[in-house]
Amino acid sequence: MADRITELSLEAVMGERFGRYSKYIIQERALPDIRDGLKPVQRRILFAMNQDGNTYDHPYRKSAKSVGNVMGNFHPHGDSSIYEAMVRLSQNWKVREPLIDMNGNNGSIDADPPAAMRYTEARLSKISGEILTDLDKETVDMVLNFDDTTYEPTVLPSRIPNLLINGATGISAGYATEIPPHNLKEISQALIYLLSHPNATIKQLMRYVKGPDFPTGGIIQGLDGIQKAYETGRGKIIVRAKTIISDLKGGKKKLRLLNCHTK
Amino acid sequence: MVKNNEYNSDSIKILEGLEAVRKRPGMYIGSTDGRGLHHLVYEIVDNAVDEALGGFGDEINVTIHENNAITVQDFGRGMPVGMHESGKPTPEVILTVLHAGGKFGQGGYATSGGLHGVGSSVVNALSESLQVTIVREGHKWEEDFVDGGKPVGTLRDLGKTKEHTGTILTFKPDANIFSTTVYKYETLAERLRESAFLMSGVKFTLTDERVDPIRHEAYHYDKGLEAFVGFLNEDKGTIGSIMTFEGQQEGIIVDVAAQYNDGYSETLLSFVNNVRTQDGGTHEAGFRSAWTKAFNEYARRTNLLKDKDKNLEGSDVREGLSAVISLRVPEQYLQFEGQTKDKLGTPEARGIVDAIVNETLSRFLMENGDFGQNLIRKALRAREAREAARKARDESRTGRSKNAKERLLSGKLSPAQSKNAAKNELFLVEGDSAGGSAKQGRDRKFQAILPLRGKVLNTEKAKLADILKNEEISTLIYAIGGGVGADFKVADAAFDKIIIMTDADDDGAHIQTLLLTFFYKYMRPLIEEGKIYIALPPLYRVKFGSKKHDDQFAWTNDELETITSQTTGRYELTRFKGLGEMNASLLWETTMDPESRTLIRVKIDDGVLAEKRVTTLMGDKVEPRRNWIEANVSFTLDEAGSILDTVDGDSNSSAVFEKTRQKQKNMQSKTTATKAIPKQSDTQPKITTWQNDATSSDTNESTNLNLF
Numbered sequence: 005m006a007d008r009i010t011e012l013s014l015e016a017v018m019g020e021r022f023g024r025y026s027k028y029i030i031q032e033r034a035l036p037d038i039r040d041g042l043k044p045v046q047r048r049i050l051f052a053m054n055q056d057g058n059t060y061d062h063p064y065r066k067s068a069k070s071v072g073n074v075m076g077n078f079h080p081h082g083d084s085s086i087y088e089a090m091v092r093l094s095q096n097w098k099v100r101e102p103l104i105d106m107n108g109n110n111g112s113i114d115a116d117p118p119a120a121m122r123y124t125e126a127r128l129s130k131i132s133g134e135i136l137t138d139l140d141k142e143t144v145d146m147v148l149n150f151d152d153t154t155y156e157p158t159v160l161p162s163r164i165p166n167l168l169i170n171g172a173t174g175i176s177a178g179y180a181t182e183i184p185p186h187n188l189k190e191i192s193q194a195l196i197y198l199l200s201h202p203n204a205t206i207k208q209l210m211r212y213v214k215g216p217d218f219p220t221g222g223i224i225q226g227l228d229g230i231q232k233a234y235e236t237g238r239g240k241i242i243v244r245a246k247t248i249i250s251d252l253k254g255g256k257k258k259l260r261l262l263n264c265h266t267k
Numbered sequence: 268m269v270k271n272n273e274y275n276s277d278s279i280k281i282l283e284g285l286e287a288v289r290k291r292p293g294m295y296i297g298s299t300d301g302r303g304l305h306h307l308v309y310e311i312v313d314n315a316v317d318e319a320l321g322g323f324g325d326e327i328n329v330t331i332h333e334n335n336a337i338t339v340q341d342f343g344r345g346m347p348v349g350m351h352e353s354g355k356p357t358p359e360v361i362l363t364v365l366h367a368g369g370k371f372g373q374g375g376y377a378t379s380g381g382l383h384g385v386g387s388s389v390v391n392a393l394s395e396s397l398q399v400t401i402v403r404e405g406h407k408w409e410e411d412f413v414d415g416g417k418p419v420g421t422l423r424d425l426g427k428t429k430e431h432t433g434t435i436l437t438f439k440p441d442a443n444i445f446s447t448t449v450y451k452y453e454t455l456a457e458r459l460r461e462s463a464f465l466m467s468g469v470k471f472t473l474t475d476e477r478v479d480p481i482r483h484e485a486y487h488y489d490k491g492l493e494a495f496v497g498f499l500n501e502d503k504g505t506i507g508s509i510m511t512f513e514g515q516q517e518g519i520i521v522d523v524a525a526q527y528n529d530g531y532s533e534t535l536l537s538f539v540n541n542v543r544t545q546d547g548g549t550h551e552a553g554f555r556s557a558w559t560k561a562f563n564e565y566a567r568r569t570n571l572l573k574d575k576d577k578n579l580e581g582s583d584v585r586e587g588l589s590a591v592i593s594l595r596v597p598e599q600y601l602q603f604e605g606q607t608k609d610k611l612g613t614p615e616a617r618g619i620v621d622a623i624v625n626e627t628l629s630r631f632l633m634e635n636g637d638f639g640q641n642l643i644r645k646a647l648r649a650r651e652a653r654e655a656a657r658k659a660r661d662e663s664r665t666g667r668s669k670n671a672k673e674r675l676l677s678g679k680l681s682p683a684q685s686k687n688a689a690k691n692e693l694f695l696v697e698g699d700s701a702g703g704s705a706k707q708g709r710d711r712k713f714q715a716i717l718p719l720r721g722k723v724l725n726t727e728k729a730k731l732a733d734i735l736k737n738e739e740i741s742t743l744i745y746a747i748g749g750g751v752g753a754d755f756k757v758a759d760a761a762f763d764k765i766i767i768m769t770d771a772d773d774d775g776a777h778i779q780t781l782l783l784t785f786f787y788k789y790m791r792p793l794i795e796e797g798k799i800y801i802a803l804p805p806l807y808r809v810k811f812g813s814k815k816h817d818d819q820f821a822w823t824n825d826e827l828e829t830i831t832s833q834t835t836g837r838y839e840l841t842r843f844k845g846l847g848e849m850n851a852s853l854l855w856e857t858t859m860d861p862e863s864r865t866l867i868r869v870k871i872d873d874g875v876l877a878e879k880r881v882t883t884l885m886g887d888k889v890e891p892r893r894n895w896i897e898a899n900v901s902f903t904l905d906e907a908g909s910i911l912d913t914v915d916g917d918s919n920s921s922a923v924f925e926k927t928r929q930k931q932k933n934m935q936s937k938t939t940a941t942k943a944i945p946k947q948s949d950t951q952p953k954i955t956t957w958q959n960d961a962t963s964s965d966t967n968e969s970t971n972l973n974l975f
Binding site: 008009010011012013014015016017018019020021022023024025026027028029030031080150177178179180 | 773774776777779780783784787794797800801844864865866867868869870871872873876877879880881884885889892893895896897899900901902910911
């Protein structure tokens with residue numbers, strides 16, 4: 005038997021292949037689920053660590069061990085991308101409420117790299133327990149993992165509005181998202197109000213949530229952009245730092261930036 | 268032994284009339300797959316267009332009925348209803364006799380796309396039923412045909428009517444002849460839109476009754492050609508406004524619309540009497556030479572080209588040009604090369620197009636001084652880039668430059684032993700891990716391996732200079748050895764087949780699109796000559812319980828079903844995810860061995876569609892891409908199947924997979940008590956779509972998920 009050749013047109017191949025890739029990237033890589041605010045890799049990390057009992061009331065465990073479990077059971081991709089996702093969840097200048105408690109050098113706000121995963125140790129933070137609680141009570145749908153050996157959740161039964169609290173960024177094909185983090189207390193109050201006033205307006209809710217709460221601090225300039233973002237999903241926020249200018253010898257000046265929001 | 272196999276006068280058979288069409292449909296409509304199916308509609312629409320071209324009727328309606336029958340309605344003069352000299356009613360002659368038509372110069376039509384007089388009779392021959400309704404001379408007439416053009420009764424006079432004259436033709440393609448009988452809305456829409464662009468003032472409508480609510484679109488352009496060029500450049504940044512040139516000589520009417528965009532490729536479409544001339548011909552040659560000439564003259568006059576400078580080449584001045592040429596050629600001059608109407612042969616067309624374009628373009632450039640000079644500067648930049656590319660290519664070929672030598676030594680490419688460019692194959696492999704097993708598994712006599720690390724640069728967005736700097740791409744250009752861009756020469760390529768071999772996962776799909784984009788933009792002749800392939804690793808492996816059977820592989824769901832339905836024994840089903848899962852010998856056996864592998868050859872069917880698809884999917888504008896995704900991607904939790912399945916519109920791959928696996932499990936549970944998965948095989952988890960609009964039809968409410 006010679007080559008089995010099927011002829012397909014470029015546009016058909018491009019369409020099919022790109023369609024498949026974009027479906028995957030939108031659905032299973034770059035964008036968070038609105039319900040638990042997690043991207044698949046993050047969800048898998050939390051789920052795997054929870055499954056292994058690697059929680060806040062247990063001692064730290066080597067990061068490499070957790071990464072290995074995630075990779076072998078749920079996430080058939082490179083180790084570095086899993087570890088990077090894990091480190092990000094632990095960086096308190098990136099996320100408002102870190103979901104992972106990491107011991108060791110987990111990088112810095114100046115974008116220094118974290119220590120390799122064979123050095124650092126990690127466990128779930130206390131608040132992650134709220135995201136994972138009741139998982140064993142048939143609260144969410146489970147699907148088979150990539151090699152059909154075990155089950156993983158399609159979403160976590162989060163009790164906290166993680167998407168609003170920790171925000172999200174993601175760029176996929178045709179779609180992208182950028183949601184700023186918010187204050188846990190403010191959001192909770194707004195939600196309590198919303199429970200008793202299901203038809204509350206954005207204006208009423210903004211009595212509780214004044215705006216985003218960046219973990220790095222900073223002063224937000226103007227409310228228009230925030231209101232527009234809450235109403236339409238698109239808005240602009242200008243953040244500046246508090247600056248102290250003091251005189252030095254020889255007519256020089258010294259600038260000290262406090263509460264600086266850097267990305 | 269040979270049986271009584273005589274070949275004498277009795278074995279020569281003359282196929283009579285429509286019988287010939289049914290026996291050999293390929294000769295009349297090209298093929299009996301989806302393309303041929305849609306071709307039937309074009310034949311009828313083209314007849315309506317010819318009618319409108321003569322100035323009769325300004326609306327053409329196409330309807331897809333629920334049973335995939337098609338109705339085409341025009342408001343022309345209606346088919347003649349008198350008795351033909353052959354003794355049959357004229358509509359019956361038109362619809363049942365080959366080479367019967369009004370376009371052989373008898374004066375019925377001044378210009379027409381139709382030449383052979385076979386169109387409507389071919390459609391009739393290939394339909395299981397066809398009905399024609401004619402309104403003419405204040406009367407309504409009707410005749411039915413069934414089973415490939417057999418008339419039911421004769422032409423019936425339905426009496427007087429006040430309706431507008433015209434012809435309504437409804438036909439249902441014969442499922443015995445076509446491999447598929449489902450019409451694609453998008454394909455027809457594309458074609459009707461194109462016709463509407465070329466027929467300014469004529470309204471085309473397309474209605475799809477198969478969906479609820481009924482889908483209806485109308486295409487109607489007052490300045491058709493301008494709109495066409497606007498459509499071609501829709502997703503791109505444009506330079507200047509749309510230029511239009513028109514003129515008439517010796518009865519040939521020439522219309523040209525053109526606009527530059529900020530891309531680097533050229534899109535030139537030509538039409539003769541509204542029929543696309545895919546392979547160009549004399550009119551395109553005339554357009555090209557006039558375009559180059561006018562620009563060079565203007566550049567010299569404005570001193571942007573000095574006396575000692577060389578003239579700009581055609582490809583320089585046409586970089587980023589999108590142009591549409593439409594010709595109306597009277598029947599006596601009309602000449603095509605070959606059977607199909609893909610290439611215009613009329614010698615007069617060359618001179619006439621040349622003269623008209625040259626004159627009007629020169630005037631346009633003089634009148635729009637600033638814009639003209641900008642275009643010249645753009646062309647000069649294109650020339651610089653072209654020369655740089657040529658230099659790079661020459662250097663890499665002779666190995667003169669130090670840089671090229673280093674690249675050669677960096678040795679990512681594992682070359683083939685023989686130098687036979689007519690047989691050698693180049694495998695582009697995703698990642699080093701798969702590259703290793705490909706290298707071990709190959710037949711080193713004629714197969715070369717080039718592993719690519721990570722994602723390839725998106726060449727739709729990047730500039731040529733950046734592309735040449737990119738290591739992955741420059742190794743690729745060097746390995747192929749035919750140059751790059753406008754300079755690319757297929758004859759210099761060192762390989763007969765270039766095979767893209769990526770993992771069968773989603774990132775693999777992305778790498779395929781990126782590589783195809785590169786080949787499309789910078790080595791298009793390779794695609795046109797059919798030298799670009801995609802390797803298809805098998806999707807499933809069926810491993811049998813008993814040692815007697817060898818493992819079997821399935822590429823599509825159909826194959827999987829065939830394999831598993833034939834066996835009664837126990838088997839184990841695995842789904843391949845990456846090339847790295849296979850060891851070298853397995854990879855050779857299933858994917859690389861010319862004797863047993865499956866390949867996809869990528870071809871360009873429709874230049875406009877290909878260009879648009881590439882710009883939409885890979886370009887830098889997000890909006891059109893999102894619209895495309897929303898229209899074409901269904902977000903489910905299904906696992907993607909083989910491209911061979913999905914292109915045919917069969918997307919229930921995971922259903923087949925589930926079914927087969929279910930069978931496998933049931934079989935196992937009969938024989939073995941313990942299983943790897945701690946689940947009863949009849950309680951599957953409920954799968955919902957990601958948006959949680961739960962599939963309520965799923966009845967597994969009692970699913971017990973106390974796993975953790």
